[in-house]
Amino acid sequence: MPMMSNASFRKKPSIAPPRASGFLYAVGLLVLAALITLPTHRFIGETATAMVFLTAVLVAAVRLGFWVGVLTAIAALFTLNFLFHEPRYTLLVTHPRDLVTLAVFLLVATLTGLLAGRMREERDAAQGRATVLSVLSNVSTDLFEARTAEDILTAALRHLSVVVQGPVMVLARDGEVVTRLAAIPATTTPSAADLQAADQALRHRQIEFAAAQGWGGSAFTFVPVIAGDTQSYVLGHTRFASHLEDLHYREEAVAVIRRQTELALQRLSFAANAEAERKRAETEALRSTLLASLSHDLRTPLATILGSVTTLRDLGGALPADAQTDLLEAIEQEAGRLNRYVDNLLQMTRLQSGFTVNATWVDAADVARAAARRARLTRPSAVIEDDLPDLPMIRAEASLLEQALFNLLENAAKYTDGPITLSAQVSADQLTLRIADRGSGLNPALAEWLRTEPLTGLPESNGLGLPIAKGIAHVLGGSLAASSRSGGGTIFALTLPVPQQPAT
Numbered sequence: 001m002p003m004m005s006n007a008s009f010r011k012k013p014s015i016a017p018p019r020a021s022g023f024l025y026a027v028g029l030l031v032l033a034a035l036i037t038l039p040t041h042r043f044i045g046e047t048a049t050a051m052v053f054l055t056a057v058l059v060a061a062v063r064l065g066f067w068v069g070v071l072t073a074i075a076a077l078f079t080l081n082f083l084f085h086e087p088r089y090t091l092l093v094t095h096p097r098d099l100v101t102l103a104v105f106l107l108v109a110t111l112t113g114l115l116a117g118r119m120r121e122e123r124d125a126a127q128g129r130a131t132v133l134s135v136l137s138n139v140s141t142d143l144f145e146a147r148t149a150e151d152i153l154t155a156a157l158r159h160l161s162v163v164v165q166g167p168v169m170v171l172a173r174d175g176e177v178v179t180r181l182a183a184i185p186a187t188t189t190p191s192a193a194d195l196q197a198a199d200q201a202l203r204h205r206q207i208e209f210a211a212a213q214g215w216g217g218s219a220f221t222f223v224p225v226i227a228g229d230t231q232s233y234v235l236g237h238t239r240f241a242s243h244l245e246d247l248h249y250r251e252e253a254v255a256v257i258r259r260q261t262e263l264a265l266q267r268l269s270f271a272a273n274a275e276a277e278r279k280r281a282e283t284e285a286l287r288s289t290l291l292a293s294l295s296h297d298l299r300t301p302l303a304t305i306l307g308s309v310t311t312l313r314d315l316g317g318a319l320p321a322d323a324q325t326d327l328l329e330a331i332e333q334e335a336g337r338l339n340r341y342v343d344n345l346l347q348m349t350r351l352q353s354g355f356t357v358n359a360t361w362v363d364a365a366d367v368a369r370a371a372a373r374r375a376r377l378t379r380p381s382a383v384i385e386d387d388l389p390d391l392p393m394i395r396a397e398a399s400l401l402e403q404a405l406f407n408l409l410e411n412a413a414k415y416t417d418g419p420i421t422l423s424a425q426v427s428a429d430q431l432t433l434r435i436a437d438r439g440s441g442l443n444p445a446l447a448e449w450l451r452t453e454p455l456t457g458l459p460e461s462n463g464l465g466l467p468i469a470k471g472i473a474h475v476l477g478g479s480l481a482a483s484s485r486s487g488g489g490t491i492f493a494l495t496l497p498v499p500q501q502p503a504t
Helices: 020-037 041-064 066-084 096-145 149-164 192-204 247-315 321-352 364-378 398-414 444-450 465-475
Strands: 168-174 177-184 220-226 232-238 360-363 384-387 393-396 420-426 430-436 479-484 490-497
Touching: 020 041, 020 066, 041 066, 041 096, 066 096, 096 149, 096 247, 149 168, 149 177, 149 232, 149 247, 168 192, 177 192, 192 220, 192 232, 220 247, 232 247, 247 321, 360 364, 360 398, 364 384, 364 393, 364 398, 364 420, 364 430, 393 398, 393 490, 398 420, 398 430, 398 465, 398 490, 444 479, 465 479, 465 490
Parallel strands: 384 420
Antiparallel strands: 168 177, 168 232, 220 232, 360 393, 420 430, 430 490, 479 490
């Protein structure tokens, strides 16, 4: 079925074939005209009588179309001759005057029926075109807005039912079996013949037309929708009603719905592939970041530990007690540093794997103070102050929140010798924890990176502390931002949602 173009909508519609009900309607009009004129013929005259029958022809043509109008005109001619021209009640014409009258009547009635019928069919075709164009406009919008294959197929099915004006369904292959996914009306169930026809359409990727009325076979026409190399669907619709004057346009509309559905499904496939490629690229970037971080952060503590252990092993007996103590403290500090780095690696791996947060009600102030105490132990030389009022309970995983705050405090301690302040502010539905330092100031590239989604790409740094804090903020439903501090320094703001308090 070819895709519909604008030119196809400019084609003139074919003349609809007459129906038996139309003939019965025309006969009724002629009988009514005869009942009116028989008792009044001698009073109103031949001209008025002819006009009454001409009115019947006009009504038949307007209501029922071209063919019924023309055939009604011919039947009206014979009725006039039979009832009102001598010799009456025969089809003979004895007077030339009557012959001319009947010929003129036939000409006028035929032309009237032709024009009225064509106007009526043009009107019906225009209405059909308007309906189809409206459907196609709506289906394009709906398919563009759909975000899942189910939404796309549902939209296509809904608009297909409007075009077909009958039951429709969508089917797909589940293993070796073709199953119905949806239908309008919902009670529509495919028969064995329908399923066989749908299977043929899916296998051969071509339209399987419904069997002719009264013949065995499927009552549905099945149109395959190719979504890709691995997935295909089939749209099924009942036969079009034979009386539809705009049948051509509706058939073209089905072709357009099919094509638009295929394009929408392909768009989803392309988007899924692009997302997979994006995640693959992020994974590669993360691998590169981790490798760079390994060489950057592991080299120093490992070298310190190995050097201290070697010195103690080779010269332990000859070293004074203070020197031995210093070496042991260096091993302890660097081992703790190495342990923190391994924790960061594990946290980064956990964040990238899309884990589920074990959220519980936690006291944000207690978690923040615990992070500050941990940072003071890790960085004894840093001045870390916490100015935390009573804070509301929030839904979070305490270990994750503590890790994020600890990473922010440790990061601040790396780049400032002045005091670091941990504070908090609560609004109606948000809690903001701020870490402010007196360092060299904010790198604009860092602030921009925090506004993006990926955890990789941190400018001018090989560490994992900030990426982990950013990832934790996101998985807890919040965000991490940075801004410059008046007077110099940087403020990191970790914002989290404050849900409704639990019932007491």
